Structure formats: C-alpha cells, structure tokens
Amino acid sequence: MPSSPVALSGLSRNNLREQAVAALRVAVTTGELTQGKHLVETELSETLGISRGTLREALRQLQQEGLVTADDRGHLRVRHLNAREIREIFEVRAALESLAAERLSSLPDRAAVVNVLSTKVLSMESARTHSLEESIETDLDFHRAMITLADNSTLTHQWQSLEGSIRMSIMFSGVDRAVGNMTPGRHQEIVEAIESGHAATARNVTIEHMNAAVRNLTE
Numbered sequence: 001m002p003s004s005p006v007a008l009s010g011l012s013r014n015n016l017r018e019q020a021v022a023a024l025r026v027a028v029t030t031g032e033l034t035q036g037k038h039l040v041e042t043e044l045s046e047t048l049g050i051s052r053g054t055l056r057e058a059l060r061q062l063q064q065e066g067l068v069t070a071d072d073r074g075h076l077r078v079r080h081l082n083a084r085e086i087r088e089i090f091e092v093r094a095a096l097e098s099l100a101a102e103r104l105s106s107l108p109d110r111a112a113v114v115n116v117l118s119t120k121v122l123s124m125e126s127a128r129t130h131s132l133e134e135s136i137e138t139d140l141d142f143h144r145a146m147i148t149l150a151d152n153s154t155l156t157h158q159w160q161s162l163e164g165s166i167r168m169s170i171m172f173s174g175v176d177r178a179v180g181n182m183t184p185g186r187h188q189e190i191v192e193a194i195e196s197g198h199a200a201t202a203r204n205v206t207i208e209h210m211n212a213a214v215r216n217l218t219e
Contacts, residue, residue: 016050020058023048028067028078029167030132031175035080039068066164081168083218089165090217094210096159097143098203100150105194105202113149114195120145121191124184132179136170139182146190173217181213 024044027033045055059076062068069079081089104113120142127134140163147159170178186209193205 016054017057017061020048020050020054021061024058024062025065025067025167026133028062029136029170031171033078035078035168035171037078039076039078062164064164065167066162067168079164079168081165081172083172085165086169086172086218087214089162089169090210090214092162093159093166094207096155096162097146097210098206100146100152100155101190101194101202101206102199103150103152104146105197105199110194110197114191116145116149117142117191117194118188121184121187124182124187128182128184132175135179135182136167139187140166142187169217177216181216186212 041052041055045052068076070076124138127138147156190206193202
C-alpha cells in the first residue's frame with residue numbers, strides 16, 4: 001500500500017480550526033505523531049501555519065476525542081494505550097456494534113441497509129490500493145454506518161465517545177497488524193449475517209469480528 005501523505009503541512013485560511021483538528025487527527029491515527037509524543041505548540045503552530053490560539057482549540061478537541069492527553073505536568077502528549085486498554089475498548093465496541101447488527105438484521109427493509117453497507121465494503125476494497133489514511137477512514141466509515149443505520153441515538157452517542165480510542169488502537173501494534181483488521185472480506189461477513197435476518201447470527205458474527213481484531217492487535 002502506498003504510504004499516507006503527510007498530514008502536518010500548511011493549511012488554507014478557511015475553517016482553520018476544523019482543518020487543524022482533521023490534520024492532527026490523521027497525523028495521530030497514521031502514526032506521523034507517535035504515541036506518547038510531547039506536542040510542542042510552537043512547533044505545531046509553525047508547521048500548520050496557524051496561531052497558537054487556534055492550535056490550542058484544535059488540541060482541546062482532540063483531548064475530548066481521547067487522542068491527546070495531559071501528563072502530570074500539564075504537557076499535552078499523544079495518548080498511549082496498553083494491551084489491557086485495547087481489550088477493554090474492543091469489549092465495549094463488541095457490545096455496541098453487535099447490538100447494532102442485531103437491530104439491523106431485524107429490520108423488515110434491511111435490503112436498503114445491506115446495500116449501504118455493501119457499498120462501504122467496496123470503498124474499503126478501493127482504499128487498499130491507495131493510502132493508509134484512506135484504509136483507516138473507510139474502515140471506520142463502515143462501522144460508523146452500522147451504528148448510524150441502527151437508529152438509536154444513545155447507541156450512536158456511546159460509539160462516538162469511543163471513536164478517538166478506536167483510532168488510537170489502530171497504531172498499538174503497528175500498521176501491518178492494523179491493516180490486517182481492515183480487509184473487506186471480514187466486513188462482508190457482517191453484511192451477510194445482517195442480510196440473513198437472523199439476529200443471533202448477526203450478533204455473534206460481529207462479536208467474533210471484534211474478538212479476532214483484538215487478538216490480532218494484542219497477541
């Protein structure tokens with residue numbers, strides 16, 4: 001897979017805060033900013049071509065998302081996860097996403113849902129020949145779509161609160177292992193389970209999807 005383009009470069013003048021958040025998010029997710037790295041405001045503001053005030057606003061957003069954390073001295077660093085935290089994240093993901101799959105498989109009009117998710121799988125296939133960034137985003141887009149289509153606002157809110165942690169888990173064991181979790185075939189299994197209309201099957205396939213992912217990352 002071609003390497004991901006460098007995220008940390010000068011930004012255009014429109015919507016600087018949003019652009020800074022997006023650029024920093026990509027830099028963390030793809031490992032350009034490594035876990036545990038001290039984030040120096042002067043360096044980052046110069047690299048991105050923004051004021052330190054705008055940068056601070058962006059970093060606060062990343063703290064809320066769980067990508068950046070403050071150490072004991074108040075210095076901001078890229079969040080570092082350990083194996084136990086990864087397992088806990090995926091345990092909760094499994095609970096949330098298996099519930100979504102169960103709900104989707106019970107829909108009388110699930111053909112529309114299957115069509116949307118199948119399109120997401122095709123996007124994942126295309127992304128594999130492009131950048132790491134695209135692979136990550138299409139993978140997240142598939143899972144986000146599952147949650148959104150389940151049409152449960154509490155479920156959506158809880159999943160969104162985990163998204164930063166999910167992004168951090170991608171870099172835990174290195175890019176190769178992370179990309180191994182993003183294969184279209186693994187996700188097509190979930191689509192087919194939802195299409196079957198059997199709620200228990202959809203739930204179990206999704207749980208196993210998450211269990212296999214966490215084993216790949218931590219063992």
